[in-house]
Amino acid sequence: xxxxxxxxxxxxxxxxxxxxxxxxxxxxxxxxxxxxxxxxxxxxxxxxxxxxxxxxxxxxxxxxxxxxxxxxxxxxxxxxxxxxxxxxxxxxxxxxxxxxxxxxxxxxxxxxxxxxxxxxxxxxxxxxxxxxxxxxxxxx
Amino acid sequence: xxxxxxxxxxxxxxxxxxxxxxxxxxxxxxxxxxxxxxxxxxxxxxxxxxxxxxxxxxxxxxxxxxxxxxxxxxxxxxxxxxxxxxxxxxxxxxxxxxxxxxxxxxxxxxxxxxxxxxxxxxxxxxxxxxxxxxxxxxxx
Numbered sequence: 259x260x261x262x263x264x265x266x267x268x269x270x271x272x273x274x275x276x277x278x279x280x281x282x283x284x285x286x287x288x289x290x291x292x293x294x295x296x297x298x299x300x301x302x303x304x305x306x307x308x309x310x311x312x313x314x315x316x317x318x319x320x321x322x323x324x325x326x327x328x329x330x331x332x333x334x335x336x337x338x339x340x341x342x343x344x345x346x347x348x349x350x351x352x353x354x355x356x357x358x359x360x361x362x363x364x365x366x367x368x369x370x371x372x373x374x375x376x377x378x379x380x381x382x383x384x385x386x387x388x389x390x391x392x393x394x395x396x397x398x
Numbered sequence: 399x400x401x402x403x404x405x406x407x408x409x410x411x412x413x414x415x416x417x418x419x420x421x422x423x424x425x426x427x428x429x430x431x432x433x434x435x436x437x438x439x440x441x442x443x444x445x446x447x448x449x450x451x452x453x454x455x456x457x458x459x460x461x462x463x464x465x466x467x468x469x470x471x472x473x474x475x476x477x478x479x480x481x482x483x484x485x486x487x488x489x490x491x492x493x494x495x496x497x498x499x500x501x502x503x504x505x506x507x508x509x510x511x512x513x514x515x516x517x518x519x520x521x522x523x524x525x526x527x528x529x530x531x532x533x534x535x536x537x538x
Contacts, residue, residue: 262466264450265449265450265467265488266448266450267448267449267450303448305448306446306448308406308407308443308445308446309405309407309449309484310404310405310406310407326402327405327482329475329482330473330474330475330484332472332473333470333472333473333486334470335469335470342467342469344449344470344486344488346473346484346486348405348484
């Protein structure tokens with residue numbers, strides 16, 4: 259249906275370490291929503307920021323890591339009270355694995371894709387993450 | 399694989415008219431690549447431009463139409479000589495159907511999704527378009 263609610267872009271990175279485990283961060287109590295849920299690093303673009311720069315910045319801020327973008331994971335849409343959010347997600351390689359969290363998260367884990375199902379994610383996005391993990395494990 | 403080739407974002411809109419036909423534009427001989435191929439309106443973002451503004455601008459430039467964004471179609475990646483291109487595609491509703499082409503295109507057509515297979519598209523993107531059409535027709 260047509261709508262005048264604005265669309266905004268959020269970017270997320272799936273970072274893999276040398277053991278092919280991806281980085282999950284746990285949302286701290288500092289978040290108004292979904293504290294305790296796990297997520298891939300990333301977030302909203304700043305005004306005027308291109309998606310690749312935003313992804314580098316978010317991963318630097320949230321995990322203290324520099325990254326090299328690798329390939330598209332996919333995109334999904336979810337609804338917030340005042341915006342339609344398009345989530346664009348890319349695989350990336352971290353240059354180092356020494357994670358340094360911001361106040362937004364209070365824990366992190368490097369998790370094999372086959373164990374993603376053991377973690378609690380934010381509604382909607384979790385299905386997208388698990389679907390990706392399933393496709394990734396079955397595609398050579 | 400890691401790479402230092404930059405990633406850029408291209409946006410495309412699937413515009414539906416009242417008969418549920420989508421707008422295709424034919425690339426003119428003014429294009430260095432893929433002249434004669436059909437495509438959905440859209441293109442690369444300008445520096446500092448957010449994806450929604452870029453989509454409105456591209457559709458205005460290429461088809462002379464104002465639009466209302468509706469929902470995510472999906473995303474795909476394709477390779478250009480010097481860039482990885484992420485194509486992000488949204489459904490949109492045109493405010494009017496009086497198409498005015500730019501020099502980039504030399505013909506247009508409003509096409510039912512079940513007839514997309516009759517058109518020649520650029521390599522890679524065509525599969526993405528046909529896959530969307532198939533999903534769209536089978537999802538209530």
